Amino acid sequence: MVTKTEESELKNLEIQVDNGGGGAWEYLSLVRKLKVRRSDKVLKHGLSILNDSKLRSKLGADEWTLYEQVAVAAMDCQCLDVAQDCTKALRKRFSESKRVGRLEAMLLEAKGSWEEAEKAYSSLLEDNPLDQIIHKRRVAMAKAQGNISGAIEWLNKYLEIFMADHDAWRELAEIYTSLQMYKQAAFCYEEVILAQPTVPLYHLAYADVLYTIGGLENVQTAKKYYASTIDLTGGKNTRALFGICLCTSAIAQLTKGKNKEDKEGSQLQSLAAKALERDYKQRAPDKLPQLTTALKSLTLSS
Amino acid sequence: MGSNDLKYEVSQNAYIKLVLHSLKHPTSAVNGVLIGRISSSNDTVEITDAVPLFHSQIPLLPQLEISLILIEEYFSTKGLNIVGYFHANERSDDFELGGVAKNIGDHICRYFPQAAILLLDNKKLEALKKSKSSSAIMQGCI
Numbered sequence: 043m044v045t046k047t048e049e050s051e052l053k054n055l056e057i058q059v060d061n062g063g064g065g066a067w068e069y070l071s072l073v074r075k076l077k078v079r080r081s082d083k084v085l086k087h088g089l090s091i092l093n094d095s096k097l098r099s100k101l102g103a104d105e106w107t108l109y110e111q112v113a114v115a116a117m118d119c120q121c122l123d124v125a126q127d128c129t130k131a132l133r134k135r136f137s138e139s140k141r142v143g144r145l146e147a148m149l150l151e152a153k154g155s156w157e158e159a160e161k162a163y164s165s166l167l168e169d170n171p172l173d174q175i176i177h178k179r180r181v182a183m184a185k186a187q188g189n190i191s192g193a194i195e196w197l198n199k200y201l202e203i204f205m206a207d208h209d210a211w212r213e214l215a216e217i218y219t220s221l222q223m224y225k226q227a228a229f230c231y232e233e234v235i236l237a238q239p240t241v242p243l244y245h246l247a248y249a250d251v252l253y254t255i256g257g258l259e260n261v262q263t264a265k266k267y268y269a270s271t272i273d274l275t276g277g278k279n280t281r282a283l284f285g286i287c288l289c290t291s292a293i294a295q296l297t298k299g300k301n302k303e304d305k306e307g308s309q310l311q312s313l314a315a316k317a318l319e320r321d322y323k324q325r326a327p328d329k330l331p332q333l334t335t336a337l338k339s340l341t342l343s344s
Numbered sequence: 345m346g347s348n349d350l351k352y353e354v355s356q357n358a359y360i361k362l363v364l365h366s367l368k369h370p371t372s373a374v375n376g377v378l379i380g381r382i383s384s385s386n387d388t389v390e391i392t393d394a395v396p397l398f399h400s401q402i403p404l405l406p407q408l409e410i411s412l413i414l415i416e417e418y419f420s421t422k423g424l425n426i427v428g429y430f431h432a433n434e435r436s437d438d439f440e441l442g443g444v445a446k447n448i449g450d451h452i453c454r455y456f457p458q459a460a461i462l463l464l465d466n467k468k469l470e471a472l473k474k475s476k477s478s479s480a481i482m483q484g485c486i
Contacts, residue, residue, distance in 0.1 A: 079371070188435060219404060220373075222443055247404075254405035284410045332417040339413065 048076055056080070059087055066091055067101070074111055081118035088112035089124065106132060113145055117152040125149055140170060147176075151183055159183060174204060185217070193217060208237045215247070224255045242274035246282055253289060258296045265289035269310070277317055286314040291340040354462075355380075358394035362462070365396035366432040374399045375445070377412070377452075378428035378462070379419050389427055389460070393419075408448070426452060428460040 055069040066087040073080055088108055091097045098105055113128035129149055132142045147162035160183065163176050170176075177200045184193035197214050204210065215230035231248040238244065249267035252260040268285040275282070290311040315337050322330045358378060366374050375398055380391040395415055398407065415426060429452050431445040 186435065216400075220444065222447075250404040250406050281407065285406050288406050288409060329414075329418070332414055332421075335417050336410075336413045339417075 048072075052076065052078065056083060059083075070108065070111060074107070079118070081115040084111060084115035085119050085121065085124070088115065092128075106135060110141070110145065114148070117148060120152070122149065122152060125152065140166060140173075144173075144176060144179075148179060151179065151186075156183060156187060172203075174200075174207070177204075178210070181213075190217060190221065205233075206237065208234045211237075212244075215251075219251065224251050227251050228255065240274060242271045242279060242282075245271040245274065246279065246285070249282070249285055253285065253292070258293065261289050261292050261296065265293070265310075272314075278321075280318065280321060283314045283318045283321075287311055287318070287337060287340050290314075353388055354378075354391045355393070358391050361394045361396060362430050362432075365399070369399040371434070372399045373434040374432045375448070376430040377415055377426055378430055378460070379415070379424050380427040381424050382427075391427060391460075392424065394430060425456055427456055428452065428462065430462045 052069075052072055055065055055072060059066050059069045060083075070084060070088055070091075073084055088111060091101070092105075092108065092112060101108060109128045109132050113125045113132070116122070116125035116128065126149060129142065129145050132139075132145065136142050143162070143166055147159050147166060150159035150162060160180070163180055163183075167173065167176055177196070181193050181196045181200065184190075184196055194214070194217060197210060197217070201207065201210055201214065211230045211234045215227045215234070218224070218227035218230065228248065228251045231244055231251060234241075234244045235248060245267045249264040249271065252264035252267065265286060268282045268289060271279055271282040272286070277283075290308070318333060318337070319330065322333050358380075362376055365376060374396065376394050376396040378391045379393040379395060380389060382389050395411075397411055412426070419425065429445070429449045431448075
């Protein structure tokens, strides 16, 4: 997950490089550092550096890192011959390397030869059973073949070994939500929030899942997590503000006839509604009437 | 679901919006809502517009509820309704309507019995880039 500053820096570099302003190497290094997926740009600019022998020799030892990065980007864009050339060049230079072996297995995976790739990965894992990337490639392969339950199994095994990999927990949560197994997804998000309690995105996702499961307690907890998201983002997260309005009306519906939570709930809702209206006035003033009617219908139905 | 044979007309506006949305997010599933009206002679459903919804975290309820409420509000002032649902799967060879899409589609059908669900055919989308075929790249189901 990238922060806003990093994202804007990346965008600026991207625009600069796209318009021929140089700085391709910085852009590629930033992409590598942030681990974002910009494969078409990486391919274009990486190839332009590699094909220019002057620029290539300037890189020195980093040349091989660039080969690896371009090979992976080429596989993502399905330019398999480019990927093959890069991998061959790497193999010539590092003939005994496991890292190159991994790239070759990825190439098999990109071609769609699942069984050969599976064999290659298993043999690589025998030599090095703690290679995170290979484990993750196996999960990706299962997912790509449509074998979602297999992917879940592999991912669970991976997480038993590497419990601190929060990206993997997030991936598992997303797989569970796509299968509508919301309780398991909630568990995954709990793990992620424990590991990284200051990232508002996870609080938001957790609140979403809790609301989807439904039930009074869950919706009340969801409201708390929406509130914490707003806290963490300084009140700017539109989704969380809407979430609070939805939660309050859902709670009111579920507790019809009981007057306990009235004061506290309605205060929070009116605050959220005001913040939303302010936000809309600033950014989309012509949509403001729809917002007000929608909010009214939410409170009326409660 | 519908008792008589209904025709469905998809306007260019709606079609293009949906295709562009799926192209913008090639690595995730996307979905969207179809807006339109039923024609006065009561035998054609005209799909005049489309609103792309999400490209990640599709099956989560709160966002869906809010977006449907806001969309209803906005389009009812123009006299249009939600008439259908659009879905594109993540993987290029997944050509089935998953559980989530079915649930959302059923929900929309409850409010508008003649609603249609359009599923994007990812393979044909790819071919579109290379050739200039003008065949429909979506499969309709009711």
